Amino acid sequence: xADLERYRVTLTAGGAVVMQGAWSIRETGERKxxxxxxxYGSMPGARITLAEQVADGTWIELGAxxx
Numbered sequence: 049x050a051d052l053e054r055y056r057v058t059l060t061a062g063g064a065v066v067m068q069g070a071w072s073i074r075e076t077g078e079r080k081x082x083x084x085x086x087x088y089g090s091m092p093g094a095r096i097t098l099a100e101q102v103a104d105g106t107w108i109e110l111g112a113x114x115x
Contacts, residue, residue: 054101055110057081061093074100078111085113 053070055077060066067088071077081098088094095114099107 056099056101056107057084058097058099059084059088059091060095060097061091066091066094081111081113089113 052072054072055074056068056070057077057080058065058068067084069080071080077098077100081096084096088096095112097109097113098111099109101107
């Protein structure tokens with residue numbers, strides 16, 4: 049069974065988490081990452097990240113906006 053929270057997209061503003069979502073399929077996480085950039089990228093201080101949870105439980109950042 050796939051890990052339901054393997055790929056996570058997080059929106060932060062001013063260092064605080066505003067919204068977060070997680071998916072089991074990388075392509076879905078990547079699509080949501082791009083979608084959130086379009087939807088929330090104009091929010092003052094917005095930072096959007098896509099991360100993958102690896103076998104030891106840590107999160108590896110796969111992408112971030114802005115860079």
